[in-house]
Amino acid sequence: MTDHQRPPLRLGIAGLGTVGGGVIAIVQQHGALLAARAGRRIEITAISARNRNRDRGVDLSSYAWEDDPVALARRDDVDLVIEVMGGEDGPAKAAVETALAGGKHVVTANKAMMAMHGQAMAEAAEAAHVALRYEAGVAGGIPVVKVLGEGLAANVITRVMGVMNGTCNYILTEMQKTGADYADVLADAQRLGYAEADPSFDVGGIDAAHKLALLASLAFGTRIDFAGVVIEGIDRITLADIRHAADMGFRIKLLGVAQMTDAGLEQRMQPCLVPAGSPLGQLDGVTNAVAIEGDHVGTIFLQGPGAGAGPTASAIMADVVDIARGLTGPSMGLPAAQLADAARAGDVSAAAFYLRLSLKDQPGVLAKVAAALGEEGVSVHQMRQYDHDGEAAPLLIVTHRATRSAIDGALGRIGAMEDSLAAPVALRIEEI
Numbered sequence: 001m002t003d004h005q006r007p008p009l010r011l012g013i014a015g016l017g018t019v020g021g022g023v024i025a026i027v028q029q030h031g032a033l034l035a036a037r038a039g040r041r042i043e044i045t046a047i048s049a050r051n052r053n054r055d056r057g058v059d060l061s062s063y064a065w066e067d068d069p070v071a072l073a074r075r076d077d078v079d080l081v082i083e084v085m086g087g088e089d090g091p092a093k094a095a096v097e098t099a100l101a102g103g104k105h106v107v108t109a110n111k112a113m114m115a116m117h118g119q120a121m122a123e124a125a126e127a128a129h130v131a132l133r134y135e136a137g138v139a140g141g142i143p144v145v146k147v148l149g150e151g152l153a154a155n156v157i158t159r160v161m162g163v164m165n166g167t168c169n170y171i172l173t174e175m176q177k178t179g180a181d182y183a184d185v186l187a188d189a190q191r192l193g194y195a196e197a198d199p200s201f202d203v204g205g206i207d208a209a210h211k212l213a214l215l216a217s218l219a220f221g222t223r224i225d226f227a228g229v230v231i232e233g234i235d236r237i238t239l240a241d242i243r244h245a246a247d248m249g250f251r252i253k254l255l256g257v258a259q260m261t262d263a264g265l266e267q268r269m270q271p272c273l274v275p276a277g278s279p280l281g282q283l284d285g286v287t288n289a290v291a292i293e294g295d296h297v298g299t300i301f302l303q304g305p306g307a308g309a310g311p312t313a314s315a316i317m318a319d320v321v322d323i324a325r326g327l328t329g330p331s332m333g334l335p336a337a338q339l340a341d342a343a344r345a346g347d348v349s350a351a352a353f354y355l356r357l358s359l360k361d362q363p364g365v366l367a368k369v370a371a372a373l374g375e376e377g378v379s380v381h382q383m384r385q386y387d388h389d390g391e392a393a394p395l396l397i398v399t400h401r402a403t404r405s406a407i408d409g410a411l412g413r414i415g416a417m418e419d420s421l422a423a424p425v426a427l428r429i430e431e432i
């Protein structure tokens with residue numbers, strides 16, 4: 001069959017919000033380009049959302065409407081369901097499961113659903129000989145799933161790192177640039193539409209951890225293990241931390257790191273210090289970035305828009321074009337049944353740490369702190385004392401390489417001292 005004789009790929013779109021609207025715009029604007037690149041026409045046949053009467057700024061009159069996304073996933077005139085409703089369970093999961101069971105391909109932007117149910121869904125897709133793709137769910141417009149799964153397929157991946165939540169990066173960058181504190185910048189981000197009314201998934205690190213769990217599975221050939229990600233949000237980062245880090249030549253980023261260690265798979269999503277001059281240190285605003293280290297290729301650095309209608313829909317339609325071309329390989333780079341069940345390493349690899357302590361300014365306190373660190377085998381590289389803040393004297397320490405458990409042991413001892421006025425803070429200094 002020649003290309004123009006191949007039947008069109010018929011799309012059903014569940015969700016007509018920011019991302020769904022972006023997908024429709026691309027299909028309507030680039031129909032001829034998509035057909036040429038895919039070798040067949042790509043057309044929308046049916047759509048679903050909650051509110052049929054909402055004006056969505058695009059002409060939807062030629063598409064069949066379904067109130068229920070599961071009914072959309074059952075339609076005979078839909079070959080591929082684009083799930084862009086969101087939510088890890090509920091209608092998104094029901095529609096995807098229905099589509100896969102019915103032998104339809106699925107493309108989704110829903111990292112929360114994929115992080116929780118991706119393993120079972122990948123198995124269902126393979127059993128039905130259809131594709132389940134989620135490029136848009138990991139770092140939005142950056143084609144990182146493709147790079148890991150295809151471009152770097154000849155490498156053993158040694159580490160994947162990323163700044164993958166635009167809201168957090170915006171907040172940390174603005175604090176650094178303007179000197180405003182966390183609460184004020186978060187309120188600004190909400191006004192500008194960069195942060196949700198309930199920002200807890202973003203600032204708590206959960207959204208970025210969903211993405212890291214998917215990247216780790218792809219990179220290391222392991223089952224998706226969201227529960228194995230060590231997660232800390234940015235809500236404890238103060239302006240003082242940002243300034244002190246800058247004084248020492250660092251920036252604070254919500255950084256995800258996945259690597260295979262002797263103890264198993266280490267997956268961490270935490271605020272970390274990175275060198276100010278490094279590509280990750282230079283990453284400003286809502287931009288995302290992912291660094292991938294492979295044994296033969298070295299380090300690949302990808303940077304771009306991590307969210308928004310255009311970038312996210314761009315990634316969705318790239319998956320759709322692949323499927324239209326007949327590329328329907330396994331979701332996680334390996335057949336789902338072959339993915340390894342890696343041990344959880346937790347927060348295991350050694351690093352230098354930045355410590356912020358708030359102590360009473362009295363003779364002998366520094367000696368007690370040094371003793372607490374020494375008893376856990378933690379040695380000090382740099383120590384700085386800042387001006388008094390009321391009764392408290394902020395003390396900043398950069399340690400030599402130590403394990404997180406040694407740091408936690410030392411902080412437990414310091415926090416229990418009567419001279420300690422606030423819970424100590426420890427941030428890892430990531431080597432990049």
Ligand SMILES: NC(=O)c1ccc[n+]([C@@H]2O[C@H](COP(=O)([O-])OP(=O)(O)OC[C@H]3O[C@@H](n4cnc5c(N)ncnc54)[C@H](OP(=O)(O)O)[C@@H]3O)[C@@H](O)[C@H]2O)c1
Nearest residue numbers: 015016017018019049050051084085086091109110307308
């Ligand atoms: N926005 C981004 O930049 C971005 C980036 C990467 C990934 N994502 C992911 O993409 C997905 C969609 O995000 P979004 O920003 O486009 O969300 P959104 O603007 O809130 O749109 C959600 C859409 O889903 C529809 N919907 C919700 N529940 C439904 C139900 N029970 N039945 C039928 N339709 C339902 C809504 O219908 P109504 O319009 O009628 O209310 C709306 O059209 C999420 O998984 C998100 O994490 C988003």
